[in-house]
Amino acid sequence: MRRSDLFLPASREPRASAADAAASLERAGLIRQAGSGLHAFAPAGERVKRKLIRRLRTAMAAVGGQAVSLPALQDARRWRESGRWRDFEDEMFTLENRDGRAMCLAPSHEEAVVDLLSGAVRSYDDLPLLVYQVGEKYRDDHARNGLVRCKAFTMKDAYSVHADAESLALTYREVRAAYARAFADLGVEFAVVGADDGVMGGSTSEEFVAPVADGSDRLRYCTADGCRFGVTDERADFEDFAAGGDCPDCGGDLAESDGIEIAHVFQLDTRYSEPTGFTVDAADGTEFHPDMGSYGVGVTRLLQVLVQQDLEGGATDDGLRWPVTDWSTVAPYRAGVVPVRYEGELRRAAEDLYDACEDVLLFDDRSQSVGERFAESDLLGLPAKVVLGDHYLETGEAELETRDGETTYLDPGEVPGALERYAAGT
Numbered sequence: 306m307r308r309s310d311l312f313l314p315a316s317r318e319p320r321a322s323a324a325d326a327a328a329s330l331e332r333a334g335l336i337r338q339a340g341s342g343l344h345a346f347a348p349a350g351e352r353v354k355r356k357l358i359r360r361l362r363t364a365m366a367a368v369g370g371q372a373v374s375l376p377a378l379q380d381a382r383r384w385r386e387s388g389r390w391r392d393f394e395d396e397m398f399t400l401e402n403r404d405g406r407a408m409c410l411a412p413s414h415e416e417a418v419v420d421l422l423s424g425a426v427r428s429y430d431d432l433p434l435l436v437y438q439v440g441e442k443y444r445d446d447h448a449r450n451g452l453v454r455c456k457a458f459t460m461k462d463a464y465s466v467h468a469d470a471e472s473l474a475l476t477y478r479e480v481r482a483a484y485a486r487a488f489a490d491l492g493v494e495f496a497v498v499g500a501d502d503g504v505m506g507g508s509t510s511e512e513f514v515a516p517v518a519d520g521s522d523r524l525r526y527c528t529a530d531g532c533r534f535g536v537t538d539e540r541a542d543f544e545d546f547a548a549g550g551d552c553p554d555c556g557g558d559l560a561e562s563d564g565i566e567i568a569h570v571f572q573l574d575t576r577y578s579e580p581t582g583f584t585v586d587a588a589d590g591t592e593f594h595p596d597m598g599s600y601g602v603g604v605t606r607l608l609q610v611l612v613q614q615d616l617e618g619g620a621t622d623d624g625l626r627w628p629v630t631d632w633s634t635v636a637p638y639r640a641g642v643v644p645v646r647y648e649g650e651l652r653r654a655a656e657d658l659y660d661a662c663e664d665v666l667l668f669d670d671r672s673q674s675v676g677e678r679f680a681e682s683d684l685l686g687l688p689a690k691v692v693l694g695d696h697y698l699e700t701g702e703a704e705l706e707t708r709d710g711e712t713t714y715l716d717p718g719e720v721p722g723a724l725e726r727y728a729a730g731t
């Protein structure tokens with residue numbers, strides 16, 4: 306993308322505090338607030354969000370998930386059958402259509418997936434089945450903390466259907482492990498904690514909670530590599546796990562911080578199939594209510610958590626810093642190409658490099674000072690800059706500067722491969 310063509314509503318306001326990651330996202334031109342609890346995503350922000358979604362779709366494909374699309378506008382009938390019309394009403398946007406029928410904007414889609422599958426999934430031979438979607442959810446929540454508590458937000462939600470509890474438990478473990486791999490790949494720190502089933506119901510649920518300095522829950526979690534033990538203050542036994550104590554899973558050290566929930570997984574059992582009359586034929590010709598599971602990831606709050614964990618990690622430079630892992634990075638562009646002067650030989654070299662890897666580069670072809678262009682690259686959190694300046698004119702080598710301050714000198718023909726190795730898959 307040429308910077309001269311990119312709509313990037315960045316701001317020159319001073320850097321936000323670490324507690325206000327949403328303000329940093331807005332300052333970098335990735336999002337803009339459209340009202341209380343409402344945010345619009347500019348092109349660079351949309352690229353980040355789509356990369357998160359791409360990794361989550363890969364996670365679902367790895368465990369046999371099939372993509373569907375469920376309506377956000379729903380009839381009240383199924384919600385009344387499940388009993389959640391009453392339970393969810395305080396946070397649910399409700400309305401009447403022109404025929405006087407009660408409707409809602411879905412805060413979740415358990416009832417809608419029953420509508421999709423009931424009568425279509427007829428036999429135990431059709432099970433197990435795992436479907437998922439990525440779309441908008443709507444909750445009339447008290448808006449706060451930027452993208453964490455919104456009235457409209459993007460979620461990746463999945464639903465499974467099973468002939469028995471053993472099958473449900475197996476898929477639950479598979480999806481739980483797939484989420485853990487995806488979050489590790491994305492570079493987010495998290496713990497997995499036992500949770501209350503709440504208005505969702507069912508027998509078992511766990512939350513993936515990211516440690517942050519300013520969140521909605523208190524979290525105590527293990528700091529050992531690979532251990533994901535955690536407990537929040539929603540648990541009655543929270544005080545049994547003291548910060549500085551030993552992890553009950555691995556013996557590592559426990560730490561304490563605030564936390565933000567980024568995902569929640571549930572074994573719903575027959576919580577939704579029974580009250581809605583969803584049945585499946587058994588091998589002996591009888592009917593049974595299938596067990597179900599529900600598995601959600603808050604995509605937009607995950608995006609903010611990645612920024613918040615970086616800002617709280619002591620970064621001193623002026624801008625975002627997206628994690629770069631062995632998997633990849635969700636930064637809006639893999640690198641920026643910055644010719645010190647957009648003229649003559651430098652211009653030709655920059656154009657050639659852009660042509661070689663156009664989709665992953667932000668080519669700053671404007672006339673601003675080189676300092677301003679460097680600053681904007683950092684503001685966006687681009688993992689690297691490819692600089693073409695006096696060193697190139699003297700030696701024919703481009704300078705590849707990573708966000709961590711390392712510089713490598715390369716022949717321009719080597720730059721695409723170097724960027725591929727540094728931030729593959731973006």
